[in-house]
């Protein structure tokens with residue numbers, strides 16, 4: 001577990017930063033995803049876009065892709081979060097909505113306290129995407 005008071009990244013953070021899961025290269029194709037959410041951080045001005053694909057019958061998340069104009073922590077957090085949402089054939093939307101940035105940070109082996117705000121971006125974008133999905137369906 002990383003020491004949250006120091007500027008030290010865990011091996012898990014480094015791995016997700018160097019090998020991001022769920023990163024979307026380029027723009028999504030028309031109709032490729034069911035909804036998307038986009039947010040910016042008040043703390044640093046960085047942005048994240050996140051797309052979701054949902055199985056309409058089971059409400060399981062079958063795919064998550066993202067892009068961020070953010071720091072290493074934002075990249076690692078979005079990567080870990082997309083993995084959490086899609087493992088074991090996808091999490092149910094209601095279950096997924098209960099995940100907090102603290103859960104993401106814990107899965108990453110902790111984050112430096114001053115970087116915690118970066119882990120909030122993916123979570124907020126996901127919640128916006130679900131909101132858009134529910135409004136549409």
Ligand code: FES
Pocket residue numbers: 041044045046070071072073074117118121
């Ligand atoms: S400093 Fe902006 S997302 Fe990390």
